[in-house]
Amino acid sequence: MIQYTGYLAIHKFEAELERELEIRGLTVALKKDRLYLVEGQHPPLIWAQMTAFEMEFESVTSINDAARKLKARGRNWGLFTVGSHRRAELIQSELPKLNTKPILFRHPLPTTPMGFWTLWEPDQILMTTKTSSPFALGEMDFQEDKVMPPSRAYLKLWEFFTVYAPEAIHGGTSIDVGSCPGGWTWVLRTLEFDKIISVDKAPIEKRIMDMGRIDFRKESAFGLDPNDFAEIDWFCSDIICYPERLLNLVKRFRDSGKVKNFVCTIKYQSETDWEQTLKFLEIPNSRIVHLHHNKHEVTWFLKGDQQ
Numbered sequence: 001m002i003q004y005t006g007y008l009a010i011h012k013f014e015a016e017l018e019r020e021l022e023i024r025g026l027t028v029a030l031k032k033d034r035l036y037l038v039e040g041q042h043p044p045l046i047w048a049q050m051t052a053f054e055m056e057f058e059s060v061t062s063i064n065d066a067a068r069k070l071k072a073r074g075r076n077w078g079l080f081t082v083g084s085h086r087r088a089e090l091i092q093s094e095l096p097k098l099n100t101k102p103i104l105f106r107h108p109l110p111t112t113p114m115g116f117w118t119l120w121e122p123d124q125i126l127m128t129t130k131t132s133s134p135f136a137l138g139e140m141d142f143q144e145d146k147v148m149p150p151s152r153a154y155l156k157l158w159e160f161f162t163v164y165a166p167e168a169i170h171g172g173t174s175i176d177v178g179s180c181p182g183g184w185t186w187v188l189r190t191l192e193f194d195k196i197i198s199v200d201k202a203p204i205e206k207r208i209m210d211m212g213r214i215d216f217r218k219e220s221a222f223g224l225d226p227n228d229f230a231e232i233d234w235f236c237s238d239i240i241c242y243p244e245r246l247l248n249l250v251k252r253f254r255d256s257g258k259v260k261n262f263v264c265t266i267k268y269q270s271e272t273d274w275e276q277t278l279k280f281l282e283i284p285n286s287r288i289v290h291l292h293h294n295k296h297e298v299t300w301f302l303k304g305d306q307q
């Protein structure tokens with residue numbers, strides 16, 4: 001039986017996924033709506049909100065038959081409809097209810113596998129129990145803090161430190177460049193760092209400064225000299241700038257040997273800058289992901305234990 005790797009493109013970023021498939025030399029065998037199928041086993045891609053491994057087709061004779069076949073394989077099923085929407089929803093309603101409660105920052109991730117299925121034709125399902133995310137269709141939502149963070153940018157760092165860097169933090173220093181109005185600095189302040197260096201040409205909000213342990217520097221991040229710093233545990237950047245400028249800044253700090261971990265948003269203008277994006281990936285052991293809370297931007301990171 002033919003197995004496929006399914007890539008669910010992010011809404012409005014289908015062109016990015018198509019370009020990435022091309023760059024990776026992956027040929028699309030079948031496609032419906034935002035779902036792209038490639039024969040064989042392949043790794044997750046940046047611009048897929050979820051990657052579904054070992055997908056298989058199976059014939060079904062009725063709504064009950066489809067629900068029975070899905071339930072026989074697993075408990076949790078995220079549905080993406082590509083047609084026959086009503087019929088697909090009826091099948092989904094026969095499956096166990098999903099826990100869709102928004103999660104807390106740093107809450108352990110669900111451990112039950114999250115399946116993915118679609119009704120490809122009225123009498124044919126496409127399914128797998130193996131996906132890249134424990135959340136249905138890769139969509140994770142937080143119980144938001146509507147009081148403290150001065151911008152919604154904090155959700156990116158919440159997602160990053162919940163999904164990709166859940167390890168405990170014991171003191172140390174973090175630096176947040178491009179920090180105004182203070183969402184990321186606030187997140188770092190709620191973690192266990194001894195000191196947060198916050199850098200922007202514009203000030204961060206007073207209520208964040210008033211939390212203490214924050215050393216705010218009103219200057220351009222591009223003028224910073226790594227030699228002026230002691231050890232930095234986390235270098236965080238959400239600066240709005242050309243990817244090439246960010247790459248040069250990151251390289252300067254990485255070459256200094258002072259930084260253990262990096263997490264940086266690579267922001268794009270109207271076009272996705274693939275040339276610079278691929279240069280970021282040349283930094284050994286680093287990764288790029290498109291967080292659920294990223295827009296036309298991606299998150300590059302490098303963890304010390306992998307350097």
Ligand SMILES: C[S@@+](CC[C@H](N)C(=O)[O-])C[C@H]1O[C@@H](n2cnc3c(N)ncnc32)[C@H](O)[C@@H]1O
Pocket residue numbers: 150151152153154177178179180181182183184185199200201202219220221222238239240241
């Ligand atoms: C998207 S905002 C950051 C939001 C922030 N992470 C938060 O959570 O509130 C981007 C910031 O980059 C800053 N920025 C742009 N160029 C900069 C530079 N050369 N040095 C420092 N900050 C810069 C802007 O002033 C702006 O505040």
